[in-house]
Amino acid sequence: MNQNDRPLVQALQYFNEQTPVSFHVPGHKHGLLSGLPHKMRQALTYDFTELTGLDDLHEAEGVIQEAESLLSDLYRSDRSFFLVNGSTVGNLAMIYAACRADDTIIVQRNAHKSVFHAIELTGARPVLLSPPWDAHTRTPGVLTPDQVERALAAYPHAKAVVLTYPTYYGIAGEGLREIIELCHSRSVPVLVDEAHGAHFIIGEPFPRSAIEMGADVVVHSAHKTLPAMTMGSFLHVRSDHISEKKIAHYLQMLQSSSPSYVIMASLDDARAYVASYKDNDKRNFVALRFSFIQMLKRIDRLEIVETDDPLKLLIRAEGHSGFALQAALEAEGIYAELADTYQILFILPLWNEQFTPPLQAWKEKMVAAVTNLGKVGDTPISISLAAWPDGISTLAYPPISITDMETEWISMNEAEGRISAASVIPYPPGIPLLVKGEEIKESHIQELSALMKVGARFQGTVRLAEKELFVLK
Template sequence: MNENDKSKVGKEKAPIYEALLAYRHSKQRSFHVPGHKNGQVYHQWIGHTKQDTERKQKWTGTFAEKKRVTETGQKREHEQGKAVFTGVNSMNPVDEQNPAGRLYDADCFQNSVVPVRAYLEMMEMDVTEITGTDDLHHPEGVIREAQELAADCFGAEESFFLVGGSTAGNLSLLLTVCDEPESIVLVQRNVHKSVIHGLMLGGARAVFLEPWVDPVSGLAVMPSVETVQAAVQKYPEAKGLFVTLPNYYGMGADLTPIAEICHEAGMPLLVDEAHGAHYGQHSELPASALSCGADGVVQSTHKMLAAFTMGAMLHVRGPRLNRSLLRQRLAMVQSSSPSYPVMASLDLSRRLLHVHGAEAFTAGLAAVKAFKRGLAELPRFQLLQPADVPLQQGPPCGHEVPAAMPGRAGYTAQDPFKVVIYDDTGVLSGYGLQQQLEACGCVPEMSDERNVVLLFSLGSTLQDAEQLLEALRHIHEDNMPPEHPLPLIGSAQSVAENNPPKYVSTWNIKEQNSAVSEPVVFSLQPIKETDTIELPIEDSAGYRAAEMVIPYPPGIPLLYPGERISSKVVARIRTLREEGARFHGISDHIARTLKVMEQR
């Protein structure tokens, strides 16, 4: 076998998933956790409850037939599974097309204590650290092999599986660089709440960098190169720079010059790339943070790829991160009983990319392009795009266009899978349009008072695009605009210059005279209740916040404890509240009142 063939075989493996299949088919008796014993705990309750009396005959009648068909069809697979569990790898996707499996009717269990068949079968692969399944916190077998394959796929020197989402990765990176009390860290201000929590856990001093705001859309992206350069020069002792790319609208910029600035100063570049796990995997997608020189990158594999929810990865390159300390920090913030189904889904998601490469995105990109072509016939619903890309003119199916758009200082790349639309008549806010879409059976990712974010992925289909277009047609007919609608933000640069855009994202506060803040001290020491008062939001300006205010989604704090409350922030909270936004962190979830520090 030549080297290319060997490489292909390696990529086709899914070590963790195969180990779970082997365990399932080995039929070993469980004398270990978890307590559901491969789902066996529910078997005794099949047809047991009063509500199940009428269903019992249906269940028992089909169970015998399923058992007969399954035992016949799986005899060989069971033997393969035993072999796999003792170290031989099997590529046989067992029981995936078993016709007898359909005999388990979900109606049998609708009002029962017994879960549906699919859930019970998943329990058969929910294991713990036993012989053959390895240990996430000290990987030597299948987990180590799976992580090495992930590193190869995503261009890292070392990759770590995360079972607590990108939150676990963000926390561990910050706890790694904050290796002494009051470490200074340069931080993009509009970061996810997990980054603020990491600063608190690390007892850090954060120097906040104001993000660059796109003048056309009014949306915050990331700090400009000039802002980063100024921050690094002012605080050369900083332990690192932490940025988010892309933002929740799929907007981004080239990280390469920022990475160069950091490295010249001897500090690592840390990137929350939660929404960019697919970046760099297709020519129509923006470049990945790792390929631009980032040292530590966190990706939510479950968001834009094919893993289970909570499945994420942390990728590392270069010598600027203490990897032994990073492993210790990961062990601190991750469960000592990690979910094996989640890890197996990371393994399978990687294998899909490794085996099919760019082809894995063909169907999803075709769905996006079909939607954009259809959207051009509905001029009421406009598409948020960079100013130098004509509105409503997506590239024809199969035609590749560069993901980067030169000439836009802070916004040079757009994720094609993040489709951001708005009602150009102004009749429906973003929140209102989301509600209308949900009523038509289409559930968006998020919305703000103007925009709706529609998330496509490699799993999207042409049928998805058509249903979405049909929903928008229906919404248009049911929500006719007035004869003379008020004009909204234009899409041309000249319009933006003459009519400065309203800041419309859930986080978008241009507060400081300087783009680089003074160090802000974070700690875990709570603010005493006796030192706080509760005020109406409208009366809170000038006080310091005693709690976080986090519009969710996307989870970017408007306020953190101890931050001075400005009139701009008060107005922002009121606007979001009136538009129907949800909030985390704040005691009053409808955001009528806010806890503040008693002394101004």
């Protein structure tokens, strides 16, 4: 197959050049009725629908099928899908395809909320595995084969193991292949949320992709690390356990019947970008990244932390929280992916050979930001690592059953030992600190208080400003 082809992009381009007359949806009629500013409106001239020659995502047999086949060819899957609702919908579909109500499913504890939402919707019973704390990045890491082996021994009827690889902070670890082999030796499928690893297919210096290591289903947020539009994602299946028909069935139910052609075209383009990424591109990326890191290291008081994924960089400012550093950088027009108590996270561009970023201009802005941080920092509060629960845990109730139970708001100080009726999710990164149905421990309360002090933002049913938690009566 010719990976330089972009069948869907080419079809939209051709259609657009015919200056077609629209008596169909969408109502903006190629942008004509839109009041959007000129540059935004230009994108609408490609915002078509399932017209003759443009195929249909849900019954693909034309240009979308060609584009998805190229994707599958690149990632060596049995079948790959375009997703227009992010990895969120990929996680929902893969978990629906693997289990039903009351089934046991083994889940890495530091998973994205969409994994927990899928568990709630299916009515499955999660067994949560907490990976060891990674002291280098000061975040939860990835599971070890030993942990998964113990969980499989304790829950031999588990319908699947759901992993997050790499973590948001770029930790990949070394045990994934062994974990996959362990699970397969017991006929348990491995579902991998590889939202942050669509570029791993490039190979070194990046970690290996879970799909290459034999995972059954792998989900990629193409929009996170490849040049795809927000919401554009991929799902790949290569499995003896999970049927691609089932995945297609759930995706049809969970995704819009009017998927955005602009998002899908950007997926076709992102696939071509990564497929054409060659050794000279890698060399340019590695050299630029090296110069960038050296430049950052020369800025007084900055500490640079590298992780397994070279696309991710953590930056700490001595004596200041990540939130303070984030605010100082934003004042200079530099936006990080996220901040936490200790650091900010940068996601670098997947520079190819053609890029020469303005490193000097960036340096000046960063120096100004660090100078503005001032000398007296809001020293990060040290979060007790006990807050990160160790080993295997289960929920007091499956999340699906909570919706019908009696609930109340109570003061955080009185919440220890109660059952949380809602997930509490620091966002970003979107990993629940408390899962709906989980028993609240003192360590949870300590960590919540510490995060609130340093200005973390939360999603979920929260009244943290009032210092209250939502619990079962």
